[in-house]
Amino acid sequence: MSTPHPTQHNGVNRVSGDGSDSRGIADLIRELRDESTALIREEVALAKTEMSEKASVVGRNSGMLVAGGAIAHLGLIFLLLALSYGLYVAIGSAGLPVHALWIAPLIVGLVVGGIGLAMFLKAKDTLANVSPVPKRTVESLKEDKQWATDKVS
Numbered sequence: 001m002s003t004p005h006p007t008q009h010n011g012v013n014r015v016s017g018d019g020s021d022s023r024g025i026a027d028l029i030r031e032l033r034d035e036s037t038a039l040i041r042e043e044v045a046l047a048k049t050e051m052s053e054k055a056s057v058v059g060r061n062s063g064m065l066v067a068g069g070a071i072a073h074l075g076l077i078f079l080l081l082a083l084s085y086g087l088y089v090a091i092g093s094a095g096l097p098v099h100a101l102w103i104a105p106l107i108v109g110l111v112v113g114g115i116g117l118a119m120f121l122k123a124k125d126t127l128a129n130v131s132p133v134p135k136r137t138v139e140s141l142k143e144d145k146q147w148a149t150d151k152v153s
Contacts, residue, residue: 032151039144043137050134057130061123068119075113082106 023031082105 035151036148039147043140043144046140047134047137050136054130054132054134058127061126061130064119065123065127068116068121068123070116072113072116072120075109075111075116078105078109078112080109082109 082103085105
């Protein structure tokens with residue numbers, strides 16, 4: 001009668017000799033439980049990391065969106081101020097050199113409004129490209145499903 005010799009196959013220690021596995025069903029189930037628990041913990045950690053990255057991008061660009069909207073609003077105020085000064089000059093003071101009263105706020109309003117619009121559009125485009133689905137976690141879960149299927153069979 002030959003004595004069993006330990007061998008290693010795919011990183012798992014096996015006992016060869018008579019062809020049977022020396023571990024019992026309870027040991028295999030316990031090992032599967034422990035590995036599955038560790039795997040689930042790793043998946044949760046990955047999902048947390050991935051979602052925090054996405055939340056950071058969304059938070060930063062949401063702030064930029066609000067700031068861009070506020071600056072564009074200020075630009076609109078200056079444009080309306082320029083329009084009112086322009087109407088004042090056109091109607092009430094034809095021929096008087098008071099054009100500076102409406103040209104200055106018009107220029108400021110256009111510059112400030114343009115900056116606000118650029119910030120708003122950049123943040124909107126960035127937020128449109130952010131997917132709420134944690135893609136790496138989904139891929140990893142698919143791999144885990146395949147691993148568990150292979151482990152059970």
